[in-house]
Amino acid sequence: SVLSSSGEVLAFSSRGPMHELPAAPPQGQFADDDQRIDGAAEIVVAGQTLGRVQVGVPVGVSRALRERFLVSSTGIVLGAVLLTAFFLYLVTHFLTRGLGKLAAAARMIEHGKYRLQVSVRSRDEVGELTRAFNFMARALREHFTALTASEQRFRALTRIAADWYWEQDKDLRFSYVSEEVGEIAGLPAAAQLGKTRWELPDTRFDAQTLEAHRRALEARQPFADLEYARQDPTGTWRHFSISGEPVFDEHGEFAGYRGVGREITARKLVEQRIEESERRVRSTFEQAAVGMAHLALDGSIVSVNQRLCRTLGFDAARMEGKHFDQLLYPEDISRDRQALDDLRAGKLAVFAGERRCLKSDATTIWCQLTVSLQRGGDGAPEAFIVVIEDVSSRRQAEAALRANEERQRMLMELLPDAVIIHRNRRIVMVNRAALTLFGAIRSEELVGRDIVHCVHPDYQERVARRIDYLESHLATGLRLPSAEQVYITLQGAAIDVEATAAIVDFADGSAILTVARDISERKEAERALEAREQLLSAMAQTVPAVLMQFDRELRVEFANAAALDALGLREEQVLGHSLADFLPVARYRNMEAEFERALRGETLEREGPSWLAPERQVHETLRPRQDSGREVMGLYLFSYDITARLQAERALQASEERLRAVTDSIPASIIEFDADVIVRYLNRRAAEALGVTQEAAMGKSLRDLMPLNIAVLLEQRYRRALAGETFVYEGPSNLFPERHVQVTYVPRRGLAGEICGFYTFGYDVTERLVAERALRASEERMRTVADMVPGGITYVDRDRRMRFVNRIFLEWSGLRAEEVIGRSLEEVFGPERYARIEPLLAMVYEGRELNLESTSLLRPDRVLQSTYLPQFDTDGQVLGYYYFGYDITPQKTAEAEVRRLNADLERRVASRTSELEASNRELEAFAYSVAHDLRTPLRAIDGFSQAVMLQSKTPIDDHMRQSLERVRAASQRMGQMIDDLLRLARVTRGEMRRQDVDLSQLAQEILFTLQQAEPRRQVELNIAPQVLGNGDPILLHAVFENLLGNAWKFTRRKAKAKIEFRVADTPTGPAFCVRDNGAGFDMAYASKLFGPFQRLHGPEEYAGNGIGLATVHRIIARHGGRIWAEAAVNRGASFFFTLGPNA
The missing domain is CATH 3.30.450.20 (PAS domain)
Structure with missing residues (x-):
């Protein structure tokens, strides 16, 4: 375009945009932001700038387009020259000739050669002629100026269009x-x-x-x-x-x-670099460890590498020219066609996914398919680049692991390392993994950022030193070892990484390549392989596999760090040496034949012990290295460790067994279906519900396992799951209508997000529904009970809002339930009254239980017995509290009246007590007097009866003797009864002196006395040792004397009598026990057992007067204990007693 000095466009070429161009930078300056080369030149005539010529050439145009533009520009320049020459010829021919004649005439007149006599009219004509001469002179100057400007434009255009x-x-x-x-x-x-x-x-x-x-x-x-x-x-x-x-x-x-x-020196250098790069790319293409192919835009195969031929079993000639669809499984073709369309349309940058590929023998293998679009210099699509890697083995292992470890949520995390290329600390290019690492969506979010500012502040200084060191050695190809660093994502999160930095050369100059690996996913990450040789060289040493290169003499030309580690040697000990120099002879001979086959052109693959380190299990590939004439120049050895994979396979088997054991123990039916509703897995409970074995159900369809009508009904739900919906069905079981079930349907997705099946998780909820109905009934009953309780009941949650009130509370407050439920305490009671209970509530929400009497907040004339009971969750946190309030106003009134009556009663009791004590003293004196007065005549009766029997001078017949003996026995019994009564009175009257008593020793002493009285009796005695009791020793002696005496007496008729004393466990706690196997008694008369003069056996059976057990009962009562008996007729009796709470 040609512009005037004011910026107005005077002319423009037909190949450029028809609008005013922006101001041009200085001549030859590159404008990176516009991506074009701009040039401009000023047009100056007689020191005045008339305008400028400006040319803009896009950088991205191809060489052919640039040269065509040059030829076109040359034509324009030559046309301008011809036009200018023709115009100059006209001007100089006509104007100069006319002006020359006028000038000659003027000179002749001036020198007097011509003498003219002119009239006035002639003078006027000369004046007109003079003006015409001046006009023509001006026109000549203007045309000369235009001609000069045109020449300037021509020169400017020449300088721009050519050198x-x-x-x-x-x-x-x-x-x-x-x-x-x-x-x-x-x-x-x-x-x-x-x-x-x-x-x-x-x-x-x-x-x-x-x-x-x-x-x-x-x-x-x-x-x-x-x-x-x-x-x-x-x-x-x-x-x-x-x-x-x-x-x-x-x-x-x-x-x-x-x-x-x-x-064109710069262009030739670029072309040479491009040719060299293309040669390296072709070499990489042919020698790549993965299959690669070039496709035309219509999908036909243009070229393939040898790896792809080996993977699919075709030779290159058979594959080239075929349509790529012929290599894919039919069901995957439609998706891949759509992906190719999206690539052509620019909707996708790269298409990747796992697909099934067809081999030459019609079998299928799973491959990782990566497709990218190659564009020309003008941005137009040229071809597709396809990378195919056989992942069948890995997919089988991963699929089995996912299916057995965690079928419902296993994802494949195979992320390549993040690659960041930067110059002068500014990021110029990142890969997709870097976007993921930094949490970015588009590369523009990272490009242009300072790489140091992407690092955690604690690491910025050391990272800056590493980068500065590399920047100062750009020409050396230096690489720094890996280092652990912390990166910061765009969201501010910190990520631990292991970063390696190296200098690499690109077409536009050197740059720093940083490879960052997320350490937390180190075992799952895969290293990204770049197409350029520079990136492969920079990352070669970090590949976790053995890489070695040999010449035809099997001398080592290259060995990476993994290879040196496997050999246990240093680099100088390996490079230039043959394998025979450092491997054992036997091992070298085992692999020598394989190497010879490879030198003959074969590619060998094997799995087993490593040739270099037999203790490792590896997958090794030995491939010939060929020149452009397919002459074998040497060998490549690629070996990666599969020990972990073999261990994973063994772990997989163990995991499968554990998973089956776990799922079989889960109280739920679990079934996995594929997209065709075929059973792929079910646990034991599901098999039992279907009435089949687990093995028989595998691979069967739904209609094979249940009646057709039920299968049709369930298929409607299965279609929802296959449509991607997760839902829950709860209701009667289709197989067992009397049972209720809850079934959850969850879609199962593949790695690409596609629906590939679904899971069902079924639980029998019949008992839960019954429990829920019972719970609702219980809640209704509890509400009814709460409304019947004569007190106010409320529940307040942790936010101090009332969630429940009963009828009594509503009656107290005069409010309706809807005015209370859900409202805060402050809203219900008002701020003033709420402030009065705030200190109490603070203690309750601290977890303390409160019981107190208080005046009602709602009715100040009433007194309430209030209980605050906090409710806790499983972590011990207070969820809320229950309030129970009872109106005790009548009780308080009654208590006041009782206190008044008690005071009056105490006064009256004190008066009556003094009178009773006097009466008791008189009664005791009377009892002693009566006992003394009765004992004297009884002794006289006994003595005189005995004297009559012994001193009578006349013989006494038997009847008289029996009568006298009966009199004596009666008087003796009467005396004994009087003594027992006195003893009973003494028990109730005397002062107790409690102390620890060895009851075992006391029982042994009493039984020893009884044995001395009847040495011929055979009685089995069982006395528990060291049984202690706290009580009065004298009174306890009377207790044991009576109880053991009765046991001795009532076992007299047993041939094998048994008496024991021990401590027994009773429903009310431990108690002392005296047990025998004697006559026993009927428990119907047990209520009379401890009354005075009460006997359960007649005197003719067993002697006694009925005072002994009454005495024992009174002694035990004085000790604060209790005594009871258990017995059966002719099966013995057991007497249990305690001596009070402190005994």
Whole structure:
């Protein structure tokens, strides 16, 4: 475009945008943000700037388009020159001739050669002539100015469109060369004049190109893009390109050539780099460890590498020309076609996924398929690049592991390392893994950021030192060892990484490559393999596999760190040496035959013990290294450790057994279906519900396992699950209508997110529903009970809002339930009354239980007995509290009346007690007096009866003797009864002196006395040792004397009598026990057992007066204890007693 000094567009080319261009930068400056090369030149005439010429050339245009533009520009320039010359010819021919005549006439008149006599009219005509002369002079100056401006535009356009301009005469010798050529080509313009192009010194042409150029010159044809090289004074070869067209004179005769030239040294260097890069890419393509293919835009296969041929079993000739769909499983074709369309449309940058591929024998294998679109320099799609990696073994292991370890939620996490390329600390390129690592969505979020600012502040200083060190050694290809660092994501989260930094060369210069690995997923991450050789070289040492390169003599040319580690040697001990130099002879001989086969062109793969380190289990590939003529130059050895995979397979089997044991023990039916509703797994409970074994159900459809009508009904639900819906069905079981079930349907998704089946989890909830109904009934009963309780009941949650109130509380408050439920205590009681209970509530919410009497907040005239009972969750946190309030106002009134009555009663009791004590003293005195007065006549009766029997002078008949004996026995019994009564009175009257008593020893002493009285009796005695009791020793002696005496007496008729004393456990606690196996008694009369003078056996059976057990009962009562008996007739009796709470 040509612009005026005011910026107005005067002209523009037909190939550019038809609008005003922005201001151009200085000549030759690269504008990175616009992605084009802008150039401009000023047009100056007579010191005045008339305008400028501005040209913008996009950087991305192809070389062919650039050269076509150059030829077009050259044509425009030559046309402008012809137009300018023609215009100059007209101006100089007509104007100069007219002006010359006028000027000559003027000079002749001025010098007196002509004498003119003119009239006035003639003078006027001379004046007109003079004005015409002036007008023509101005027109001449204006046309001359326009001509000069046009020439300036021509020169500016020449400088922009080419580096120099040249002309040759009809002998093809240079007649004109612009001065720029001296600076550009290193040969001054004057040195080229008069010489042909091939006579220029230090100039080199390609012979074939030069011959074609000579033929074009002989045919007087235009030529373009003639390339040649010339050595400049520094010895550097520089490359140039010239274009020209023939020139003919006005008679059509050949007059020479003219054209333009450009230096293309930079372009040739770029082309050489591109060719070298393409060669390396082709080598990488052919030698890649994964299958690769180039596809045309219609999907037909253009080329494949050997790895893909081996993977699918085809040779390259059979594969090339086929459509890529012919390699895919039919069901996957539609998805991949859509993906290719999205790539062409720019909706996807890269398409990747696992697909089934067809081998030559019609079998299928699973492959990792990665497809990217290759675009040309103009951005138009050119071809597809496909990477295919056989993942069948890995997929089988992973699928089995997912199915057995965690079928419902296992995901595949195979993330490559994050790759970051930066210059001057500014990020210029990142991969997808880096976006994931930093939490970014688009690369623009990271590009341009300072790499140091992406690091945690604690690590920024050391990372900055590493980068500065690399920046200062860009020309050395330096690589730094890995280091642990902490990166910061865009969201501010910290991530631990292991980063490696290296210097790599790109087409546009050197840069720093940083590879960062997320340490937390180290075992699942896979290293990203880059297409460029620079990236492969920078990352070669970090590949966790053995990589070795051999020549034909099996000498080691390259060994990575893993290989050196496997050999246990240093690099200098390996490189340049044969394997036979450092491997044991037997091991080398085992692998020598395999290496010979590989040198003959075979590619070998094996799994087993490593050739280098037999203790490791590896997958090894031995592949020939061939040159472009397919001559074997050496070998590649690739070996990676599969020990972990073998261990995983063994762990998989153990995990499967554990998973089956776990799922079989779960109280739920678990079934896994695929997308065709075929059973892929079910646990034991599900098999039992279906009435089949687990083995019989595997691989069966739904209709094979249950009646058709039920299967049709369930298929409606299964379609919802296969549509991606997760839902729960709860209701009667379809198989067992009397049972209620809860079944959860969960879709199962594949790695790409597609629905590939679903799970069902079924629980029998019949008991739960019964329990829920019972709970609701219980809640209704509890509410009824709460409403019947004569007190207020509320529940308040942790937010101090009332959640439950009973009828009594509502009656107290005069409110309705809807005015209370859900409202806060402050809203219900008001701020003032709420403040009165706030301290109490603080203690309750601290977990304390409160019981207190208080005045009612709602009715101050009433007194309440209040209980605050906190409710806790499983962690001991207070969820709320229950309040129970009872109106005790009548009780308080009654208590006041009782206190008044008690005071009056105490006064009256004190008076009566003094009277009773006096009466008791009189009664005791009377009892002693009566006992003394009765004992004297009884002794007289007994004595006189005995005297009559012994001293009678007349014989006493038997009847008289029996009568006297009966009198004596009666008087003795009467005396004994009086003694017992006195003893009973003494028990109730005497003062107790409690102390610890050895009851075992006391029982042994009493039984010993009884044995001494009847030494012939055989009685088995069982006395528990060291039984202690606290009580009065004298009174306890009377207790044991009575109890053991009765046992001795009532076992008299047993041939094998048994008496025991022990401590027994009773429903009310431990108690002392005296047990025998004697006569026993009927428990119907047990209530009379401890009354005075109560006997359960007649005197003719067992002696006694009925006072002993009454005495024992009174002694035990005085000790604060209790006594009771258990017995059966003729099966013995057991007497249990206690001595009070402290005994």
